[in-house]
Amino acid sequence: MSGQRHGAAAPDDAVITGLGVAAATGLGTEEHWNATVKGASGIGPIRRHDASGYPCRLAGEVPGFDPADHLSGRLLPQTDRMTQLALAASDWALADAGLDPATLDEYGMGVVTASASGGFEFAQKELQSLWSKGPRHVTAYQSFAWFYAVNSGQISIRHGLRGPSGVLVTGQAGGLDALAHARRQLRAGASAMLTGGMEAPLSPWGLVSQLTSGRLSTRDEPGRAYVPFDSAACGHVPGEGGALLVMERAEAARARGARVLGTFAGYCATFDPAPETGRPPGLRRAIQGALDDAGTEPDAIDVVFADAAGVRALDTAEAEALEAVFGGRPVPVTAPKTMTGRLASGGAALDVASALLAMRDAVVPPTLHVTTPAADAPAGLVRDTARPMPVRSALIVARGHGGFNAAAVLRAAG
Structure with missing residues (x-):
């Protein structure tokens, strides 16, 4: 790591x-x-x-x-x-x-x-x-x-x-x-x-x-x-x-002797260029920037909480960004928002809470209902059932309609 x-x-x-x-x-x-x-x-x-x-x-x-x-x-x-x-x-x-x-x-x-x-x-x-x-x-x-x-x-x-x-x-x-x-x-x-x-x-x-x-x-x-x-x-x-x-x-x-759930260790935000420019989306830069801000290499990330737009073109873009950053490593990827729906600004905050709980309990929650993964779906997608495993660091990915990208790295306490 x-x-x-x-x-x-x-x-x-x-x-x-x-x-x-x-x-x-x-x-x-x-x-x-x-x-x-x-x-x-x-x-x-x-x-x-x-x-x-x-x-x-x-x-x-x-x-x-x-x-x-x-x-x-x-x-x-x-x-x-x-x-x-x-x-x-x-x-x-x-x-x-x-x-x-x-x-x-x-x-x-x-x-x-x-x-x-x-x-x-x-x-x-x-x-x-x-x-x-x-x-x-x-x-x-x-x-x-x-x-x-x-x-x-x-x-x-x-x-x-x-x-x-x-x-x-x-x-x-x-x-x-x-x-x-x-x-x-x-x-x-x-x-x-x-x-x-x-x-x-x-x-x-x-x-x-x-x-x-x-x-x-x-x-x-x-x-x-x-x-x-x-x-x-x-x-x-x-x-x-x-x-x-x-x-x-x-x-x-x-x-004050507080219990610490985890550290908000890294963050980066980018904005997508206008479609007519032909330039790539800014999501990869946001992910890499968050890793750099945290002083963390990609191979140290234990799980990704994906944005998971549910729109084929946007899912493809996210999968490509993760592939580019992680170099083909099948890092576990999950989207528990398949159980809640997308919550706009509440969604990424809920993913942060869930990631901290995943660290606490050493388990990655599942992505539901994906029965026919697309050819470009993340190789490490956690489907159907939770996966027990140590989680020391997590990457949270979020995109807002209109071109907003954000990524954050969480680190476990201790």
């Missing part, structure tokens, strides 16, 4: 100490992880509204979430489902980290999240009131509940986080971009950050907005609707949820 640093994290490393997860695979980290390792898919017919008239009728919906169990009556009418999920996950992440922000310096902890859609469901409801009843029936909460940055704002208020804050809007790549920006704030002096991505874009308006990409699967069979790297790939199933994580400077985490 040449080229990889071992031993305890350096004082200025960004380590992850807490996880909060909400996805179609379950509410809470352990419920999600147990389902993921078992290969229990959460994809099924859309139930939050009547989707029978839409070409896409399947999604990965978060099960059993009652916002009234997690939020005050004051907050419920002013928050979208996306923010309600994010606030609950922020509670879980801080509890998992054993961190009370009130014990830190006043400006010692901040929040950076990613969002690709904002509060679609809330906005649709208010626009319907505007059209059918008039402007007097539109709540003042519409001014912020729909906004991309609302999760960062509401989380900071809920937990008294007065440190640096921000939001990244880069589609599926956003979950990694948010973590990287949080790491930047730690290097600038913050002690801790809440970071990640959470989405809930399954309302009628949210669904129609995604249909414009032309990448949503229109199959009605859950087991064949989202099959990345399969010769019969036909697009992806949308989903809701994601993950929020507590990231700390290693020195600060060590000082």
Whole structure:
């Protein structure tokens, strides 16, 4: 495993100490992880509204979430489902980290999240009131509940986080971009950050907005609707949820005796050139840049959590990028998002959480439903059942619609 640093994290490393997860695979980290390792898919017919008239009728919906169990009556009418999920996950992440922000310096902890859609469901409801009843029936909460940055704002208020804050809007790549920006704030002096991505874009308006990409699967069979790297790939199933994580400077985490799940060791982002230029996509450069940033050689990576677009041309481009970086080595590749759907900015953040759990439990979760791998599918694709194996380092790959690429390297604690 040449080229990889071992031993305890350096004082200025960004380590992850807490996880909060909400996805179609379950509410809470352990419920999600147990389902993921078992290969229990959460994809099924859309139930939050009547989707029978839409070409896409399947999604990965978060099960059993009652916002009234997690939020005050004051907050419920002013928050979208996306923010309600994010606030609950922020509670879980801080509890998992054993961190009370009130014990830190006043400006010692901040929040950076990613969002690709904002509060679609809330906005649709208010626009319907505007059209059918008039402007007097539109709540003042519409001014912020729909906004991309609302999760960062509401989380900071809920937990008294007065440190640096921000939001990244880069589609599926956003979950990694948010973590990287949080790491930047730690290097600038913050002690801790809440970071990640959470989405809930399954309302009628949210669904129609995604249909414009032309990448949503229109199959009605859950087991064949989202099959990345399969010769019969036909697009992806949308989903809701994601993950929020507590990231700390290693020195600060060590000082308070925190349990460290892993290190956010490397990151790089690139942007694809315009199609008419004929230049290659930027994904390979993002992957190589993340490895370089981590000081890690390709042969040190134990598993890749793939972007897994489910569109043949995009799957081919990702497979070619991995082939170019790993030189034909059949590195294990997995796409557990086949159980949740693609979650936009929540997806990469959830992959980071799952990769850290894979390190903890020495097991790689499976990719479901790939029955006829394409000729160019990654040779090491982990299919159908989880693979027990030590995981010391992981590569996370994410692409956002419009040309955004991001890659990150995680390193196990210790």
